[in-house]
Structure formats: structure tokens, C-alpha cells
Amino acid sequence: MSKIRIATTSLAGCFGCHMSFLDMDERLVVLLEHVEFNRSPFTDIKHCGPCDIGLIEGGVSNVENVHVLREFRDNCKILIAVGACAINGGVPAMRNHFNLRECLEEAYVNGVGVENPQIPNDVELPLLLDKVHPIHDVVRVDYYLPGCPPSADAFLKILGDLLAGKEPSLPHNLLHYD
């Protein structure tokens, strides 16, 4: 049987979800008998090829996030929003209380200890959206795995269900938003 191909990425997230994934520890070895990783911080593959499952950590904060997210949606049969940030914007979405100019001025102009104050505008930098959005605002999402971060057990439960061809579901003890 060929292995299930999984891709993962972090958009506007903290990599906490990826760290938590790795908390599977030795169970990763078992998992890897059934799955292989395509584009992911775990592999350093830069672009997503055709995959069975895409795991997205983080919300959509800038242009680059949009492009990466669309690449995943185009290539993954099943897309899963992983973690608070992907699901509702999470901590990065706390900037939605302010308009973009206020945020940037606080960070690069008026903030404490800022030297050479100016708002960066290099064309290499991805432009910021006016609000941080959950990923389901930008592409269709198939499943949600809440948590900040979701525990390794929660990852295993969802992936296990999918591997078994079942509709994924979380038992009460694995469902939390923090």
C-alpha cells in the first residue's frame, strides 16, 4: 500500500502546532510507516506537490500567506485547519482591533526603543492584509483541529481516523481551544 502523503505549513502562526505535532515522539515512527511528508518544515521541500492531506497552521495575515494557502488548497485532497490561529486568526488576529497604520506605526515608528523609525517597504516583503483572517475565509477547508496548540494525541486521532477512512472526530477530552 502506498503511503498517505501529507504537507504542512505555518502561515501567521507560531510553529507551536508543529512543535506539538512532534510531541508524538516515538509514535511518529509508527505514523511514518503509513505517511510521508511533502512540503513541510519537517522536510524543507519548498513547494507542495499533489498530496492527500494538508495541515495548515496559522491564519492569513499577508500576501504570501494567501499564495501558500492557495497552493495547498490546489494540491491537497483534504485541507485541515490546525490550531487557534488557522481557525479564527488566534493571537495574531489581536491586531484586528487596530487599523494597519496604527499597528505599523507602533511597531516601527513610535514604539519604545525604535531606532531609525520607518515603516519597511521593501518589495521583497509580503504586504499585509488589513485584517488577519482564519484560513476558511480564503479557501475551502475540510476539517478543523482546534487547540493552541492541539495536542499530539489530537493530531493522531484525526490522522488515524482519516487513515482508517473514517469521518474525523475529536472526543471531548481532546477538544479544547487553548
Next chain:
Amino acid sequence: MSTDTKQNPIAQNTITIDGQEIPFLAGQTIMDAALAAGVYIPHLCHRQGLTPHGSCKLCVVDTGSGSASACTMPAVAGQRISNNTPALNEVRKTITQMLFIEGNHICPSCEKCGDCTLQAMAYHLGMLDGHFPQFFQRREVDASHPTIMLDRDRCILCELCVRASREVDGKNVFAIAGRGINAHLVVNSVSGKLVDSDLETSDMAAHICPVGAILIKEHGYEVPIGQRTFDLHQVSEIGLEKTIPTKVRQPDE
């Protein structure tokens, strides 16, 4: 408990909830009767001892003659009520999602996390995401009071604090102003700020908020993850709400 009410002959009658026969006393609502019989009907804006309000609509049930809010609808002999059905829980989940997306609920950064009834309700109903586009409303934080914090981002307009202040504390610290989606909590003081109100830490209104909108300052994140209210309990455990205010209240306050 049903045995001692059954022996009580005064104005005694019964309704059924999901087929289970439940006694009620004259003047009781469906919610009163259900809770007394140990039957959970989801609720957010209801608290025993305060005037029923009927705004959150988590407690919607189907009676033979249509939808009703259990917390305000009087029990009537012979009523056949559906409560814990997949369809109703789906409705409740949608209503919970509405409450999440109209406010700004970023649970990981909220001091109420783990002790929050809205969050626990969402768990109870199996809510995985907010589903609808978020409103990203800008709402004011009032940190003026020395010991109490008001973060309107998380307010679900349940008016528990409004009622607790009026009915239990004998004050009138809170009210809802505005219309429709602009409805928001206001403070009854000359400046509109908490610091100029007569709210005190010992007031019920300072502790009753089911979400992280009214918080006691300097007591955030005291209980480790794993031991918070809803790490240990389900929202559907009857009588739990009575333990929450006492649990949060500190002896030194």
C-alpha cells in the same frame, strides 16, 4: 428529589422532556423543572435566583406548539418537550458560533480560558470552528477600576451582571445600550467608567460573568491547565454554576 416533590400535593403536575416525565410546581418554567429533576437544558443567560431573561436562546426547546425558550416559558401540564436532540443541538451550536464570531474570542490569550461557560458550551456542542465570517468589531476595554476589569470583546450580552447588580447587589452598575449588532454593555457612572461606579469586588456582579468580560484583576491564570473548572467538569453537570462564583472569589477580597 422527585420523591419528595411527588409527595407534595400542592399544584403538582408533570411535563415530559425527551420522553422523561418531570414534575413541576405552579409558576415554574421548563428550565426550573428540568434543573430540579437533574435534566440539563443548555443555557448561558440563565442563573437560578435571577429573573429569567431569555436572550441567548441556547435553551431553545421544541414544545408541541413550536419553539420556546425553556428559561422563560412556564411549564404547562402535559407539555411534551424535545430537548437533547441532534437537531436542537445543531441549532444551539450555530447560536454558539454566532456568539463567538460577533465578539472577539481569542481563547488562548483569555484569562477565563478553562473557566468560561461559553467555551465549555462550545465543547459540549462539539463546535470546532466559528463557521461564519468574524465581525471583528472594535469594542472598548475598561481597565479603570483598581480591582475589576471589563473587556467588552468577550461580552455576550447575557445581562447576568446587569441583573446580579440590580437584584442581588442592590446596585445598578450595568446596562445594555445601543441597538442590534451595536448593542454593548455600559456602566452606570458619570464618566461611564467602572472606576466611578459603585462596583466592588465583593459584588455578585463582579463574579457572575460567564465569559472573560468581567474579571477580577491580578487573579489571571492562577489555576494550572488541567485543574480549571471545565478541565474537571462538563458544562452539563447540574448545579455547577453555583460553584463557579465561590471558586473564583478569593478569601482576601
Next chain:
Amino acid sequence: MSISSADSNFSNMTDLLRSIISRVYAESPHLLHVLYVLQRQFLHISDEAIREVAAHLDLPTSQVDAVVEFYSFFHKIPRGRYDILFSNCTSCGYLARGVDLMAMLGQQLGIVADNTRGDGLVSMGQTSCIGMCDHGAALLVNGMPIVSLNAAMIARIAALVEAETPLEDWPAGWFQVDDNIRVSGLLLKDDLSAGTGLRAMLTHGAADTLSEIIQSNLRGRGGAGFSTGMKWQLCREAQGAAHYVVCNADEGEPGTFKDRVLLHSYADSLFEGMTVCAFAVGAKQGYLYLRGEYRYLLPHLQSVLARRRELGLLGVDILGQPGFSFDIDIVVGAGAYICGEESALIESLEGKRGIPRVRPPFPVTHGYRGQPTVVNNVETFIAAAHIVLRGSAWFRAVGTEKSAGSKILSISGDFAAPGIYEYPFDVTIWQVLDDCGAKDAQAVQVGGPSGTLINSAEFDRRLGFDDLSTGGSLMIFSQARDLLAVIVNFAHFFAHESCGFCTPCRVGTVLLKNGLDKIAGGHGTRHDLDEMQRLATLVKCRSHCGLGQTAANPILDGLQRFPQAFEQRLVHRDFEPHFDLDAALEEARQISHRDDAAAHIE
């Protein structure tokens, strides 16, 4: 408009506020009236004014604050000296003739909608239907309606505003609101001469008067159709320190204007009906709750009341009957459709936000100030006055068993002769359309946005409580109408008017509005449409009051009867974002002064 010279003698604002508040409150002890005067005089209600009102009326500051923020016609930020509000109804709205009259005025005055000009001269915005649907596009300027707007008038309005011409010197004809009665039946044929109904009532006595009303099978004309006789009887039997009679003249349902005409030309019959009710239930005090949009009728109504007092038809010992005392006070609303819901109306009368109460208990036992209260529509009281004079059999002879009597309809939309049409109940829609000369109707909205949207296959349906119930509005839409635009308009109306008390309506009406905007904007998918259906059903079934319970009707009716109106706008993709990604980058483009390819998303 500006502070008058007498007032400018006050050395400071606090004294001025106090003197105004105590003067107005002494004249008319209603929070809404005090706030109205402050709003007119200072063009806004300041925090200080709120505190002073609270102190003088002995109310919590938060309550006054809450009321100011609830009603559309009160503002905490100053409005212009000319405050212009265009109706946004599908019949009397600023788009009614295919041209955007509001944009036109805005351009000429150099102002965008929902703003006050920098010099404080003028504000411009929109407001829900102002009940001028038989007069074409209409607006309110400082509360006064100007009707039958056209492009030439817009240009003259702009000039009059710029010249700061007082409203009294604007063309008087612009403010002329006609009755436009096209078909008269049972009630409109002749006005009762003052006192005839009351004299008949006194000869019958209270008990017989009540039983006449019961036997007439009169049912409420405000929409719900509850038996009027039964309501009066329940109120009469209810124990209380006082009983009250309240007339619901809030007429906020878009497309409804028949109460406007009744208040204007049949006010004696109305007050006669209220007095009959007072006699039947034992009330000493009555209130007419007049929608803020009809404030221009206030002087007229007050003069009718004054004349009736002089004639001994109101006041102490009416018509010499010892112990029969009753008077009527008029309370004017301030822009909130929900205050037409009877329990919200009562809250508003009590100086609170218009939030519908939990029911039971109902107003007949726990109404105004917790006392037994009858709330009836204007037309209901007028019908009752006629019944007392002419007998229940006269009334029952018209209409059907379940729907006795006649119904006064406000008919507007795409045809030549909008106005008032009175029909016996049981008339078919075909008949009405025929009489109106509406030749190419594709749809009729019966009972306003909260009612029923029907298509041409259903035009043989009949008006009445058994089939098509209506509070009095009929909106006719021709083949040329974009029905989706109509439904979108209604969705905006409900989201704007939701009181915000219960979750399904507060949040749901906004989600429905946004979802429809997405579809109408050409960004909706099949999935979005299915979501509309699910959400609309939830809002309808689970909301607290009649507003939420009917807010989704246009969408549900539309999806059922005119699915193509929605489907032709769908994109056939499996997902479309609800927001414009490229537009969401605009702020960043401006801040960074970038416009390269990477600064855009398609």
C-alpha cells in the same frame, strides 16, 4: 435650530441644559420628548446632557445613555443644522426612480452619505421607510417630510441648504402629503362626526358595548389578528391599580402608510375608538404612540384632542357621564421599527429601549407600568368606533366569518396609482391588481417585508386571516424589477432594525444581510445559498419576537418562489471568499507606497 437669543442669556451650558430639561419635562413628562428637544436644539445629545437628564428625571445615567444610543433619531455626535434623511424603502426610497438621488444631493453638497459636513451645515444619511410610499422618493429634513422628489428638486434643495434658507421659506408644496384614497369601503366612506360613537356607547353601557365588539368578530388590524373583543375583555377582567389604552401608531413596516392617512383625516374616529375602549375596560389614561417619522402630524393631532376636550369628549365626566374620565397623551417615537411590537412599544413609553418583553405575561394583564393595557392598531380603534355606532351585524355583513369587515391597504410599487384602497376581506390579489391598473406584476409583497412574497401563480389567493394576512401593506413589483435587490433591501432593513436582544436575530440578521450582499455582488456559491436557507430557517424559528421570526421571510419566500433570482447571480466555483482580497491590501499599499505586481492579488 440654533440656540435662541433667550437661551443665550444663560451663562453656562449646565444652566441652559437644566432650564430646557425642566421646562420640557414639565410640559410633557416623557424621556423621549426631553431627548427630542435637546437633539433639535443642540443637534446632538452630549454626555453632559445625558447626565443632566438622568439627574432631573431621576433615572440611571446608563438608562438615558442606553436610550439615546437605541433610537435612530438621537445622536451623540452633532448632526448638521440641516439634517437630511432619505427613505431607503423600495417604494419611497432614494433609488425609487432608478436614479440615486442621495448620491446626487451628496455630490452637490460635497458630502458623502452618513456624514456631517465639516462646516456643520448639513448631514445626510438614510433611514428606514418613512411611510410616503404613495408619493415616490421622499426624505426628512429636520424631521419634516418632503415627498415626490426628483432631480430638479434635489438641485433646489442643495441651493436652499447652502443659502441657509429657513425651512418655513422652502416651497410649501414640497411638504404637501396627500391622502391618495383610491377606493373607499366600510370605514373610509364617511368619518364619524365627533361624539356619535360615544353617545351610542353610553346608551348601551360598558358591558353591551364590549359584547358588541366581541360579536363583531373584529380582529386586530396591526398584523397579528388577535380578537379585539377578547383582548378588551381580558384587560377589563385583569386586576390592576389602573388600566391603560394604547394606540399603536408606530407604522414602521415598509410600504405601510394607511395609518398616516387615518391619523391625518380620521383622527376623530380614532380617538372615539380609544375612548370606547377606555369605557369598556375601565381606563382613565390613553396613549397614542406616534412614530417619529410622523411627528409632522403632531400639531394636527393635538388640535383634534384639544377640540374633543372642549366638546366634553375627553377629560372628566365625558359627555356628562359621572365618573367616566379619560384623556389621551401623545408620545412620539424616535426611529425604531421594533417599537411597533406592542411590548417594545410599552417599554419605549416607559422611557426605556424598545426591547420586546418576555411573554407571557401579555400586556392585557401586565402592560404599561405593569398594569392591564390594551394595545391596538389605529385602524382597529376606528373600526371599533364604527361598530359601536352601527352594530356588529353591520360589520359582520362584510368580509368572511373568520375575517369580518374590511381592510385598508397601503398599495405602492410599480404602477400608476399608489395610495389607499379599502376592500372587504376575501378580495383576491387579482382583483386588487386589476383595480390598481398594475398590468405586469411579477410579484406582490403582502404585509410588507415581514409578510409574504407571492408570485403570479398565486394571485388568486385572498386577503384575510385564513390566507394572506396583512397589516396593510401591498407592494407590487413589475417584471422589470430586480427581485433580488428587493430582498437585499429588506435584509438590510431587518439587520438595521433588530433590537439586539436575542442572539439569533441580532447576529443572524447581519449574517443574512452579508450573505445576500455576497450573492447579489456576484460572489455567492451554491454552498452560500444553502447556508442562507439554513440560517434563515434558524432565525425564523428561534428568535425572541416577531421581528426576528419574520425577518427571514423575504429570503425564504424568495428562495422558494423565485429561485432563479438568486441562482442567476451565483458563481460556479466551490468556494468564494466573502471579502475582496485585493481591496484588503489597499491600506498596506498606501502605507508602503507600493503598487508593484506583488502588491496585488487577483
